[in-house]
Amino acid sequence: MKKNLSVKAKLYMVLIFILLYAPIFVLIFYSFNSSNSTSVFAGFSTRWYGELFSDLKTIAAFKNTLVLAVLSSVISTILGTVAATGLHYSRTKWYKNSVMTITNIPMMNPDIVTGISMMLLFVFIGMMIKVSGVLGFSTMLIAHITFELPYVILNILPRFKSMDKFLTEAACDLGCTPVQAFFKVTLPYIKAEILAAFIMAFTLSLDDFVISYFVSGPEFQTLPIRIYSMTKRRVTPDMYALSAIIFVAVFVLLILTNIAQDEDFRERLRKRRERRSMTA
Numbered sequence: 001m002k003k004n005l006s007v008k009a010k011l012y013m014v015l016i017f018i019l020l021y022a023p024i025f026v027l028i029f030y031s032f033n034s035s036n037s038t039s040v041f042a043g044f045s046t047r048w049y050g051e052l053f054s055d056l057k058t059i060a061a062f063k064n065t066l067v068l069a070v071l072s073s074v075i076s077t078i079l080g081t082v083a084a085t086g087l088h089y090s091r092t093k094w095y096k097n098s099v100m101t102i103t104n105i106p107m108m109n110p111d112i113v114t115g116i117s118m119m120l121l122f123v124f125i126g127m128m129i130k131v132s133g134v135l136g137f138s139t140m141l142i143a144h145i146t147f148e149l150p151y152v153i154l155n156i157l158p159r160f161k162s163m164d165k166f167l168t169e170a171a172c173d174l175g176c177t178p179v180q181a182f183f184k185v186t187l188p189y190i191k192a193e194i195l196a197a198f199i200m201a202f203t204l205s206l207d208d209f210v211i212s213y214f215v216s217g218p219e220f221q222t223l224p225i226r227i228y229s230m231t232k233r234r235v236t237p238d239m240y241a242l243s244a245i246i247f248v249a250v251f252v253l254l255i256l257t258n259i260a261q262d263e264d265f266r267e268r269l270r271k272r273r274e275r276r277s278m279t280a
Contacts, residue, residue, distance in 0.1 A: 080152025
């Protein structure tokens with residue numbers, strides 16, 4: 001009976017993965033189509049990859065997306081690490097609960113509500129300081145940092161629970177200042193979670209359309225907005241090529257993250273065994 005349930009569970013899992021990844025593999029397959037048809041494969045060709053790199057507007061939008069994603073994820077990772085550290089060492093229970101509730105709100109809030117509210121806020125601030133055309137790169141950067149922060153905090157915070165609270169105290173007893181103890185003890189301990197939080201923030205920024213659509217200006221266009229503007233006419237197959245490149249890049253990033261986390265886990269396990277052998 002248990003064996004049958006195990007086989008069924010595996011079959012369901014395979015079916016779920018097929019449903020999730022079949023559309024992506026079809027997209028990658030048609031990115032090598034020699035014609036612009038989405039139903040007939042005329043032959044293998046890298047034509048659309050060449051078309052992609054000759055489309056200056058798409059390349060400019062892709063560069064804007066990468067710049068925005070890198071800057072917002074770096075800033076949100078730094079702020080989120082500081083916030084998670086402060087929450088962990090805070091001794092006031094009601095303060096921690098209040099901050100965690102506020103942190104969860106942007107995650108639960110629909111993107112369209114967040115986008116509209118942030119657009120109204122930026123326009124209102126622009127009216128207050130009498131600046132026209134306030135929407136642009138700066139507003140998109142602030143918006144992306146805002147919705148990435150909760151994910152960064154919630155990625156890093158659980159790691160502190162497994163950390164020995166006496167480690168930083170021991171470092172301070174040995175002559176470190178609290179700041180030095182953070183960089184020499186705490187930061188190496190949570191580095192894998194920081195990397196995972198950074199990659200998650202980067203992916204969220206790369207993927208976002210709804211919030212970016214409301215807080216963007218005419219002078220700064222990201223790739224999702226560029227693709228959306230093309231849907232009013234027809235999405236050309238060079239977008240299939242770009243999507244294939246992005247998928248492969250994200251896939252490689254995830255593999256590297258898993259390798260880094262696995263190495264970090266094995267290093268911690270090795271150190272734990274060494275401590276046990278020394279105390280035995």
